Amino acid sequence: MAAGRYEGIFLGSVDGKGRISIPAAFRDVIQQNAGDRRVVFMPSRSDKDCLDCFDSAGMARIDAAHAERFPADEISEEEEEARFGTFGLAHNQGYEETGRCVIPEELREIAEIDALVLFVGGGSRGFQVWNPDLFLQYNKRPIFDKLVRNKLKKARAK
16 A cells, blocks of 8 residues: 655644644544554754654654665764664654644754644655744745745634
């Protein structure tokens, strides 16, 4: 079976305990790809002010890519840096049937996530979680700007 793709942009809220609800469309992909209710949050691997998110099958692909890139009989400084930068900063979180889960406080601080959260699909490479205002600063495409601003306007009007 082909892996599902994370598609779309969704705006959600963050409660006082740091809980979010993973969008249903993304939960469906997690279930299709990995067959579980787990998501891995980590600081952006491309040094953006957001979180990269993967299902467990996606993390297994990343681990396999590391294993293919580096020889099995020795650990170089380059490999150690790559592995620590990926797995050392990762937080594997379970979520409820409704998608509710906690983003660890230290990751919320890194991505400056507070009251609202923006989920951005990344196809077969997982998805990202953003502070919507930081996404608007980073984003350079007018269509995304308009879409996110409209979502924020509706959410803040409630």
